[in-house]
Ligand code: GDP
């Protein structure tokens with residue numbers, strides 16, 4: 590059987606990288622994406638992922654890419670070819686953002702998929718992967734900057750976490766959203782500063798308390814974000830703040846993917862090697878999260894951005910961060 594290389598029409602572009610706390614911005618490459626003739630006047634949706642390192646972020650985004658290629662036209666691939674299921678052949682190797690790329694990381698920062706997905710006449714969708722957050726070599730300051738920038742850039746932000754939501758991760762998020770709200774400044778209308786947020790919990794173990802998937806996740810998140818009588822004011826205000834920052838807060842509890850996926854060094858990403866319940870939840874989540882009617886476009890201070898206006902806004906953000 591011929592090898593299908595679905596992703597020959599795109600590559601990962603490291604557009605914003607960090608180096609010893611220095612931010613490097615490839616303005617030229619970002620302009621090629623956002624000022625593309627077919628993108629500059631469209632509304633923009635940016636789906637990005639941040640979080641725990643070596644916990645399947647890129648792996649997840651590559652399955653998202655499969656879904657996008659099967660369901661949307663893109664700049665480099667105008668045929669909606671797929672007649673079979675979007676998830677592809679059971680033994681197809683996983684390509685796209687590079688995943689499981691050894692234990693030594695090369696870059697820290699935000700990496701944009703170079704191909705852009707188009708919907709109708711007025712929406713362009715970009716996927717962004719992040720490297721280096723919360724890994725042992727990344728400083729607290731770098732973590733905070735990456736999370737803040739990702740919050741500013743995304744219309745749908747995924748925070749990928751291992752096992753549970755921890756208090757320090759909520760505090761990080763509070764810090765980032767506070768800083769990001771400041772950077773996006775004068776919000777005169779009453780809209781919340783950011784749009785969609787998904788806590789993606791990997792290797793969830795407490796199925797007796799909360800079931801896998803979005804429903805279990807919603808109940809779990811409710812419990813986490815609830816203010817409790819015996820809670821300190823600080824813990825309460827963190828929760829309040831996170832709730833006030835996003836239009837939509839979601840959570841999904843994912844099963845352990847199975848030994849092959851989690852530990853095998855020669856695993857190529859094929860779904861036939863996944864545990865069945867992981868495979869089912871992965872499909873459901875992606876079909877739900879990336880459904881065209883669920884995709885939200887980016888608003889800044891309550892105003893819908895276009896490719897070209899967002900390009901200018903991002904340049905400003907980067908300037909704020911560089912000083
Ligand atoms: P990233 O550093 O977060 O981008 O992680 P990668 O996507 O490169 O994946 C790192 C490793 O985790 C790979 O070997 C994947 O097969 C594995 N992996 C993918 N999803 C999961 C998951 O849900 N749980 C666990 N335990 N491992 C996973």
Ligand code: MG
Nearest residue numbers: 646647687688
């Ligand atoms: Mg990765």
